Amino acid sequence: MNRLRALGKWFDDRLALGRLYDHTLGHRIPLSSASAWYVFGSATLLCLIIQLVTGICLALVYVPAPDQAYASIEYLDYVQPLGWYLRALHYWGSNFMVALVTIHLIQVFLFGAYKYPRELTWMVGSGLFLATLGMAFTGQTIRFDQDAYWGVEIIVSILGRLPLVGEYATHLLQGGPIVGSETLSRFFALHVFVIPGLLIGLLVVHIRLVLVLGISEYPEAGKPLDKETYAEDYEATVARSGIRLMPEGGGKDLVFSALILTAIILCAAFIGPKIPNGPADPSLIHTVPRPDFYFLSLFAAFALMPPYLEGFVIVYLMPLAVVLLFAVPFLSRGAERHPSRRPGAVVLVVLVGVSLVTLAYEGVLSPWSPEMDAWSGQPVQPQFVEGRSPLEHVGATLLQAKQCRNCHALDGKGGKRGPDLAGVAMRLTPDQLVRQVLQGGGNMPAYGKHLAPHEVSALVAFLETLHPANAAPARNSAQPSGGVAGQPDKP
Amino acid sequence: MEEHEHEALPPAVPPVSRRDFLFRLGLVLNTVAAAFVGIPVLGYIASSMFKGKAQQAWVALGNLDSFPTGQTRLASYRNPFTTPWDGATADVPCWVRRKPDGDFQVFAINCTHLGCPVRWFPQSGLFMCPCHGGVYYEDGSRASGPPPRGLYQYEFRVRGGHLEVRGGETPNLSEAV
Numbered sequence: 001m002n003r004l005r006a007l008g009k010w011f012d013d014r015l016a017l018g019r020l021y022d023h024t025l026g027h028r029i030p031l032s033s034a035s036a037w038y039v040f041g042s043a044t045l046l047c048l049i050i051q052l053v054t055g056i057c058l059a060l061v062y063v064p065a066p067d068q069a070y071a072s073i074e075y076l077d078y079v080q081p082l083g084w085y086l087r088a089l090h091y092w093g094s095n096f097m098v099a100l101v102t103i104h105l106i107q108v109f110l111f112g113a114y115k116y117p118r119e120l121t122w123m124v125g126s127g128l129f130l131a132t133l134g135m136a137f138t139g140q141t142i143r144f145d146q147d148a149y150w151g152v153e154i155i156v157s158i159l160g161r162l163p164l165v166g167e168y169a170t171h172l173l174q175g176g177p178i179v180g181s182e183t184l185s186r187f188f189a190l191h192v193f194v195i196p197g198l199l200i201g202l203l204v205v206h207i208r209l210v211l212v213l214g215i216s217e218y219p220e221a222g223k224p225l226d227k228e229t230y231a232e233d234y235e236a237t238v239a240r241s242g243i244r245l246m247p248e249g250g251g252k253d254l255v256f257s258a259l260i261l262t263a264i265i266l267c268a269a270f271i272g273p274k275i276p277n278g279p280a281d282p283s284l285i286h287t288v289p290r291p292d293f294y295f296l297s298l299f300a301a302f303a304l305m306p307p308y309l310e311g312f313v314i315v316y317l318m319p320l321a322v323v324l325l326f327a328v329p330f331l332s333r334g335a336e337r338h339p340s341r342r343p344g345a346v347v348l349v350v351l352v353g354v355s356l357v358t359l360a361y362e363g364v365l366s367p368w369s370p371e372m373d374a375w376s377g378q379p380v381q382p383q384f385v386e387g388r389s390p391l392e393h394v395g396a397t398l399l400q401a402k403q404c405r406n407c408h409a410l411d412g413k414g415g416k417r418g419p420d421l422a423g424v425a426m427r428l429t430p431d432q433l434v435r436q437v438l439q440g441g442g443n444m445p446a447y448g449k450h451l452a453p454h455e456v457s458a459l460v461a462f463l464e465t466l467h468p469a470n471a472a473p474a475r476n477s478a479q480p481s482g483g484v485a486g487q488p489d490k491p
Numbered sequence: 492m493e494e495h496e497h498e499a500l501p502p503a504v505p506p507v508s509r510r511d512f513l514f515r516l517g518l519v520l521n522t523v524a525a526a527f528v529g530i531p532v533l534g535y536i537a538s539s540m541f542k543g544k545a546q547q548a549w550v551a552l553g554n555l556d557s558f559p560t561g562q563t564r565l566a567s568y569r570n571p572f573t574t575p576w577d578g579a580t581a582d583v584p585c586w587v588r589r590k591p592d593g594d595f596q597v598f599a600i601n602c603t604h605l606g607c608p609v610r611w612f613p614q615s616g617l618f619m620c621p622c623h624g625g626v627y628y629e630d631g632s633r634a635s636g637p638p639p640r641g642l643y644q645y646e647f648r649v650r651g652g653h654l655e656v657r658g659g660e661t662p663n664l665s666e667a668v
């Protein structure tokens with residue numbers, strides 16, 4: 001035993017580990033800072049470590065070149081021993097990391113922990129948050145499947161809308177005028193060198209700030225923060241009831257991190273890696289690109305916002321949102337930290353949270369996307385054609401053949417882009433139906449050029465039958481006869 | 492929170508000296524060195540921004556016979572400037588319409604909204620976008636949905652029984668081919 005101690009001392013004399021410990025893991029924090037709420041930062045760090053380790057392993061096999069990237073991912077999944085598992089860990093690690101860094105940010109925001117003297121800690125943390133999102137996006141891109149390819153095309157289209165610099169920005173990102181090998185190399189370099197370097201650099205500063213400024217006390221309602229006395233009070237608290245970050249303060253971090261690790265392992269082992277959805281071959285155009293879940297809300301926002309807003313959002317709103325994120329400590333200057341005294345902050349979090357979740361939910365359903373094969377794959381249900389006249393049957397056939405069903409559902413079956421047509425006869429009179437079909441309007445194209453007059457009559461005759469049996473279809477009250485489309489009114 | 496003062500040098504060191512000069516000289520030399528490395532690095536990265544027009548060239552899309560009059564067909568061309576490891580990404584698809592009068596229109600595959608690949612439906616004579624339901628008429632003009640304009644069109648020419656397009660650039664709103 002004495003030998004061992006002597007050996008330890010020999011190293012300590014040279015490395016000064018004891019002193020290092022005193023200033024880092026052993027530094028004292030207020031008892032209230034060891035709150036069980038303060039576990040998300042350390043858990044994010046755990047994810048980062050998992051990402052680094054698994055990422056380096058994946059880089060041993062993955063080939064960042066368009067002609068082989070997809071094959072190398074399949075190789076990882078099916079040939080390389082445990083390749084699927086490391087890919088799964090990397091995938092789930094990234095999902096958890098994005099989730100945890102977001103929760104960490106929300107928690108710090110709600111607890112007012114970004115207030116004096118920790119403004120810089122917040123700003124560096126915001127940088128870490130954005131860097132994490134950057135890792136997520138570049139990561140899903142270098143999977144280089146169809147989603148990735150079209151995801152880049154979408155980003156490029158967004159950049160292309162920037163005034164003046166649009167062309168340069170798109171070329172800079174693509175590494176040239178089209179998405180190709182240089183694009184993939186760029187995303188690869190960003191994913192494995194640039195952003196991780198930035199992330200680790202910011203992390204060092206972040207941790208340095210935590211060590212220098214200490215960990216904020218658990219907020220107390222009615223105990224406003226006083227910049228004059230803050231430093232003194234903090235030191236007094238630490239002197240009175242301080243505990244060491246490790247081991248006393250960090251137990252909850254270790255336990256929580258272990259839970260997260262278990263969750264990642266279970267997801268990786270039982271759900272597995274994200275399977276790439278087909279090679280990035282632009283000539284396979286039968287694809288419906290979808291981003292990974294963290295960008296679903298953004299994806300949905302772009303689908304839902306009115307087109308005239310898009311330019312404004314891209315050029316002003318998105319950069320403004322980033323600036324606002326960084327400026328939080330300077331915009332919210334109140335002395336109260338406890339959320340119960342900052343209703344505005346709580347409302348803001350709830351509002352942003354609900355919007356993001358709603359948007360993401362919509363993003364999963366994507367009701368704005370036509371169902372591109374509904375016209376051939378979703379026939380008109382029997383109840384809509386039973387007992388109908390020949391003319392109406394022709395109309396039903398046309399409804400399929402002219403791809404109407406890609407956007408229009410019939411009783412929930414088919415595209416959701418336009419209104420469901422079951423019951424359309426209750427909303428529109430025959431004349432209105434004819435006009436809508438011929439001229440389009442709203443989000444509907446005009447079919448005038450591709451429907452002969454007799455086809456219009458047949459189609460409208462069928463649409464006229466789409467009303468519940470016990471309810472009368474809409475009629476033009478100025479035309480008591482009801483005015484049947486395609487037939488001149490009898491005098 | 493601790494404060495830290497830099498220690499003053501021992502008084503024996505003279506205030507201005509050869510060391511002082513060396514330090515300044517070192518700074519200047521390193522700035523020059525940094526410029527010699529930094530400027531080429533920036534140029535290397537930025538070169539991609541100016542590749543644009545220079546990379547466009549006429550490429551063959553196919554035999555005239557492969558585009559029957561009155562039909563719209565999917566074609567693809569090999570990007571004129573490729574690397575050996577570009578793989579399938581250099582095969583750029585486009586829609587070729589041969590109008591009833593025999594003239595052509597060549598549309599980029601990319602939706603003018605956010606770049607998704609549009610699909611042609613001959614039965615209804617419409618291009619539809621799978622992403623947000625943008626629709627275009629057969630002549631490429633915007634029909635409905637979020638797209639701000641009609642489909643992008645490639646320049647084309649007919650040479651020796653072949654249809655050729657000027658390819659090499661993915662179109663978007665800032666550079667509509």
Ligand code: FES
Nearest residue numbers: 602604605620625
């Ligand atoms: S990308 Fe085509 S409609 Fe949005």
